[in-house]
Amino acid sequence: MKRTFHLLFFILLMTSCSKTDIDNDHGFYYWRSKLILTENEQQLLNNSKAPNLYTRFFDVVKENDQFLEVGVISIDKDLSINKKIVPVIFITNETWFNIQPNDIELMADQINEHINRIKSNNNLDLANEIQIDSDWTTSTKVDYFKFLQTLKRVSKKNVTCTLRLHQVKDKLQTGIPPVEKMYLMCYATSSPLENQKQNSILDVKTLKSYLKHLDDYPIKLDVALPIYSWGIVTNHVGKKKLINALTAEELMQNKNFRKINDNNFEVLKDDFYFGMYLNKGFKIKVEEIPEKDILESINFINEKLDYKPLLIYYHLDERFTKNYNTLFQ
CATH class of the missing domain: 3.20.20.80 (Glycosidases)
Structure with a gap:
């Protein structure tokens, strides 16, 4: 219990210092x-x-x-x-x-x-x-x-x-x-x-x-x-384009995108998205x-x-x- 208390105190101290240092x-x-x-x-x-x-x-x-x-x-x-x-x-x-x-x-x-x-x-x-x-x-x-x-x-x-x-x-x-x-x-x-x-x-x-x-x-x-954030779209032949201000949250809320891992998604349906036409199978890497x-x-x-x-x-x-x-x- 004592050890746990010391560990918790250390974590709180380090967190406090990281915030205070940025003044x-x-x-x-x-x-x-x-x-x-x-x-x-x-x-x-x-x-x-x-x-x-x-x-x-x-x-x-x-x-x-x-x-x-x-x-x-x-x-x-x-x-x-x-x-x-x-x-x-x-x-x-x-x-x-x-x-x-x-x-x-x-x-x-x-x-x-x-x-x-x-x-x-x-x-x-x-x-x-x-x-x-x-x-x-x-x-x-x-x-x-x-x-x-x-x-x-x-x-x-x-x-x-x-x-x-x-x-x-x-x-x-x-x-x-x-x-x-x-x-x-x-x-x-x-x-x-x-x-x-x-x-x-x-x-x-x-x-x-x-x-x-x-x-x-x-x-x-x-x-x-x-x-800020953006999305990097990669088509079937490896060419890339940017979608400015795109967030992972927006893609997760849209059923036409499948999450591959933390910040990579796949387009599931051909359509216009975020001002750009995207084909099924295109990949999007979101950078935040x-x-x-x-x-x-x-x-x-x-x-x-x-x-x-x-x-x-x-x-x-x-x-x-x-x-x-x-x-x-």
């Missing part, structure tokens, strides 16, 4: 096409200590040498939140291929004008910040960095940007952007379209390998962490992130840095947030 402030990304919040999402947002909601406004792609703004967000007319909004603009890496100096100026002007138009049309309270999300490479870094400087001059705002894992590991090749703060994206540790056993959204072992020398990175970082993996990642990052970064969870959607009780305490 970083947190906030959220918002990545849906319309900015509208449920009651639960509103409460989670209001309870977070971050002053901002990081909201994807639109994407920028290049087609026929023209810069197009696609997937522009719409705003709920009754939106009422107690946070400022940081516009996040995703720009494909291909946009920087063979770009000319006058194009950089033009694109910076267009993006700034469109952000201001969304602000005025919806009476939004924007932070003095624009965040750019672009997976730049060694060959595109010069033009991308020029763009960041140009947008800062044009907008007269603090321009920040995202940082991917490989850009930390290979910083000598990919370069350091000319910004004062960056957002480290601790997800997409591998490609979901390759055959592999590990979770492609977040594999902690892979994360630690990429961030081995994180403490050497010269710019202040906040940290983006994944709380256990809370313990996120906590381990946070502890690792906190040990690497001499400050507590803000944690920004990707993204604010109650389909996912309901699964992470410890993170939002």
